[in-house]
Amino acid sequence: MTTMTIAKAINEGLRATLSNNPRTLLMGEDIGPLGGVYRVTDGLFGEFGADRVVDTPLAESGIIGTAIGLALSGYLPVCEIQFDGFVFPGFNQITTQLAKMHARSNGNLTVPVVIRIPYGGGIGSIEHHSESPEALFAHTAGLRIITPSNPHDAYWMIQQAVDCQDPVIVFEPKRRYWLKGDVDTETPGASADPFKAHVLREGTDATVVAYGPLVPVALAAANAAAEDGHSVEVIDLRSISPIDFDTVTDSVKKTGRLIVAHEAPTFGGIGGEIAARVSERAFLSLEAPVIRVGGFHMPYPVAKVEEDYLPDIDRILEALDRALAY
Amino acid sequence: MGATHLPATEFDGTGVDDQLEAEAEAVLGEPPTRMVQLLGPDGTLGEDPVFSAYARRLDADKLRGFYADMAAIRRFDQEATALQRQGQLALWVPLTGQEAAQIGSGRASQPQDYIFPTYREHGVALTRNVDLAELLRQFRGVSNGGWNPKETNFHLYTLVLAAQTPHAVGYAMGIQRDQKLAAANATPGQPQEPKAAVMVYFGDGASSEGDVHESMVFASSYNAPVVFFCQNNHWAISVPSTVQTRVPLADRAKGYGFPGIRVDGNDVIAVHAVTEWALERAREGKSPVLIEAFTYRVGAHTTADDPTKYRGSDEEALWRAKDPLERLEKYLRVEGLADDAFFAKVKADGDELAAYVRKTTHDLETPDIRTAFANTYAEAHPLVAEELAWFEEYSAGFADEAHADEADTDGVANR
Numbered sequence: 001m002t003t004m005t006i007a008k009a010i011n012e013g014l015r016a017t018l019s020n021n022p023r024t025l026l027m028g029e030d031i032g033p034l035g036g037v038y039r040v041t042d043g044l045f046g047e048f049g050a051d052r053v054v055d056t057p058l059a060e061s062g063i064i065g066t067a068i069g070l071a072l073s074g075y076l077p078v079c080e081i082q083f084d085g086f087v088f089p090g091f092n093q094i095t096t097q098l099a100k101m102h103a104r105s106n107g108n109l110t111v112p113v114v115i116r117i118p119y120g121g122g123i124g125s126i127e128h129h130s131e132s133p134e135a136l137f138a139h140t141a142g143l144r145i146i147t148p149s150n151p152h153d154a155y156w157m158i159q160q161a162v163d164c165q166d167p168v169i170v171f172e173p174k175r176r177y178w179l180k181g182d183v184d185t186e187t188p189g190a191s192a193d194p195f196k197a198h199v200l201r202e203g204t205d206a207t208v209v210a211y212g213p214l215v216p217v218a219l220a221a222a223n224a225a226a227e228d229g230h231s232v233e234v235i236d237l238r239s240i241s242p243i244d245f246d247t248v249t250d251s252v253k254k255t256g257r258l259i260v261a262h263e264a265p266t267f268g269g270i271g272g273e274i275a276a277r278v279s280e281r282a283f284l285s286l287e288a289p290v291i292r293v294g295g296f297h298m299p300y301p302v303a304k305v306e307e308d309y310l311p312d313i314d315r316i317l318e319a320l321d322r323a324l325a326y
Numbered sequence: 327m328g329a330t331h332l333p334a335t336e337f338d339g340t341g342v343d344d345q346l347e348a349e350a351e352a353v354l355g356e357p358p359t360r361m362v363q364l365l366g367p368d369g370t371l372g373e374d375p376v377f378s379a380y381a382r383r384l385d386a387d388k389l390r391g392f393y394a395d396m397a398a399i400r401r402f403d404q405e406a407t408a409l410q411r412q413g414q415l416a417l418w419v420p421l422t423g424q425e426a427a428q429i430g431s432g433r434a435s436q437p438q439d440y441i442f443p444t445y446r447e448h449g450v451a452l453t454r455n456v457d458l459a460e461l462l463r464q465f466r467g468v469s470n471g472g473w474n475p476k477e478t479n480f481h482l483y484t485l486v487l488a489a490q491t492p493h494a495v496g497y498a499m500g501i502q503r504d505q506k507l508a509a510a511n512a513t514p515g516q517p518q519e520p521k522a523a524v525m526v527y528f529g530d531g532a533s534s535e536g537d538v539h540e541s542m543v544f545a546s547s548y549n550a551p552v553v554f555f556c557q558n559n560h561w562a563i564s565v566p567s568t569v570q571t572r573v574p575l576a577d578r579a580k581g582y583g584f585p586g587i588r589v590d591g592n593d594v595i596a597v598h599a600v601t602e603w604a605l606e607r608a609r610e611g612k613s614p615v616l617i618e619a620f621t622y623r624v625g626a627h628t629t630a631d632d633p634t635k636y637r638g639s640d641e642e643a644l645w646r647a648k649d650p651l652e653r654l655e656k657y658l659r660v661e662g663l664a665d666d667a668f669f670a671k672v673k674a675d676g677d678e679l680a681a682y683v684r685k686t687t688h689d690l691e692t693p694d695i696r697t698a699f700a701n702t703y704a705e706a707h708p709l710v711a712e713e714l715a716w717f718e719e720y721s722a723g724f725a726d727e728a729h730a731d732e733a734d735t736d737g738v739a740n741r
Contacts, residue, residue, distance in 0.1 A: 056544070057543045057544055059540040059544070061537055062492050062541065062543065064492075065537060065540065066495050066496030067496060068492070068496055069492060069493035069494060069495060069496020069497035069499065072497055073497045073501060074504075092486065092537075093492070097486070102704055103470070104470040105482060108471075108475065109475065109476075110704045112704075144703075144707075241709075
């Protein structure tokens with residue numbers, strides 16, 4: 001067991017996959033000698049060389065597009081998109097090509113491309129550096145989307161993404177890059193399946209589902225609620241596509257109340273999808289409507305007001321109050 | 327504003343000294359782009375300082391083969407158009423006029439090369455041994471990609487214009503790494519795998535897409551073994567190529583730092599020569615190459631298009647006079663390389679191909695939607711499994727109804 005940050009855990013995960021499989025390669029902007037703007041690929045260029053840690057031209061469609069070609073020729077590319085808001089020049093390649101190639105080829109071709117995207121706000125940054133566009137990708141069949149919330153998951157999920165035959169987008173909670181935790185580099189243990197949700201804290205009165213950067217917030221809200229005498233179960237979703245509805249539904253059948261929290265705008269978001277599925281699967285267990293806590297229907301606001309935009313402990317507690325009032 | 331306001335002449339050009347301008351252009355101006363042509367429209371073979379050497383590699387068999395291929399694919403094109411008119415295909419994308427560009431380039435490729443087409447490259451598909459009836463699956467609506475690219479190294483058609491160009495560069499980057507790895511692990515005296523390159527097709531319309539630019543930047547940066555083959559057929563549906571570019575498309579290669587070459591796309595011998603040169607260059611790791619095949623889409627963009635609304639018949643007539651098949655036929659006859667019997671055989675073979683395609687198209691099996699469930703992901707997926715289970719149950723309900731109907735009528739009415 002080693003203690004490290006999420007950023008370091010991803011770095012170690014990438015180092016492991018580069019060491020274990022000669023066909024893995026990393027590509028992205030500034031990921032070489034600089035080690036990426038968040039230093040997630042720090043040291044890997046020196047260790048594995050320019051053919052395997054590829055500094056690319058500044059062109060996201062080109063990065064994803066060439067990664068598809070590399071995958072077709074038998075390689076396992078891991079692309080870094082520098083910031084969430086800069087993925088859109090590559091959106092066409094991801095949604096019309098990467099996601100559809102396996103189906104288009106009647107299963108003859110696989111394109112095991114991994115795309116790493118640092119996402120989310122709370123870092124006081126300028127426009128396009130704080131977004132949560134996961135729902136736009138979750139809506140596209142053919143993609144898988146996972147998001148770690150702690151170093152142990154970060155270490156294993158990046159490797160599991162590379163091992164997966166399907167294209168996988170790994171959304172990395174950038175404001176948690178420096179969050180420390182224990183990593184067991186010997187065995188994934190409970191994290192063996194990256195597409196399974198984890199119950200992080202058991203409770204009986206309500207369930208809070210969160211993922212990525214909001215997982216620590218949800219846990220803190222559950223702690224605060226406990227002081228008021230409410231027993232709150234917290235689920236780390238981990239996988240956004242597919243969603244582990246079994247774990248969520250089982251929890252709701254027990255607690256009868258569900259809050260879903262994410263930074264992305266609630267409209268058309270993952271929370272709505274979870275609410276709909278849970279109402280289909282556990283309608284008679286619900287004591288209250290499913291409540292979503294998320295961003296507003298606006299472009300991500302300027303840094304000086306982002307605290308009013310981002311869901312925090314109080315916003316989750318307010319939602320819990322509403323749910324418990326039924 | 328005052329001081330920062332520039333004189334109007336800076337903007338409207340009225341203050342430009344015409345004399346100075348002409349002198350500047352004389353110094354700065356590039357020589358007009360050369361178009362490589364070996365076989366002229368009149369069927370006579372000309373000389374080219376570089377590419378005649380490549381043309382001399384072609385024996386009579388090869389030249390007759392080019393003709394047979396071009397005739398076959400034109401016949402196929404006519405048959406597919408007819409099948410669309412008869413409602414057997416949802417849409418057809420005709421290639422007539424572009425046979426030389428496609429057969430010449432396709433025949434210059436080697437089996438180990440990997441080809442990325444757009445969606446009009448039926449002629450290239452023929453040279454890569456794709457079953458032409460299989461190729462129609464996409465247009466009949468029974469598949470989004472009718473063949474297995476691994477068997478022919480001919481990728482699936484890509485309908486989002488230019489999206490395949492970065493795929494080609496990435497594939498070439500893979501080949502580059504394969505070759506480095508092979509060289510590192512080579513045992514002296516053991517035969518090496520033949521070197522490979524990638525060729526990617528796109529058109530004058532797609533040349534405006536950003537993906538073409540990004541691919542060329544990547545190709546140049548990594549010196550990827552890739553040949554960009556642009557068929558400038560002059561029309562992107564209804565918009566002329568002059569709207570896509572003010573310079574010959576081949577000239578754009580200069581900006582990326584690799585050779586660009588314009589070739590008469592209706593001259594199969596020149597196309598073959600230029601492509602062979604380009605692919606050899608790419609395989610040897612010298613540089614990417616852009617080829618612009620100057621040709622013409624004689625027919626419509628698709629069977630849903632009406633060219634009379636945007637171009638004159640005089641223009642079409644001008645290009646028909648440059649027909650790629652007619653000029654090769656003239657050459658073969660004058661040189662005594664092919665006789666009436668050969669051309670009669672080509673025609674008979676074409677009719678046979680058409681009959682095969684017609685019959686096979688009718689027989690193309692409609693897939694079960696369960697294959698779409700199965701092929702969305704390569705690995706098991708709970709949502710797909712759940713929706714499939716629902717669909718099975720839902721469908722089973724209709725099966726019960728069908729049985730009930732049969733029972734009601736004592737089995738008399740069979741649906």
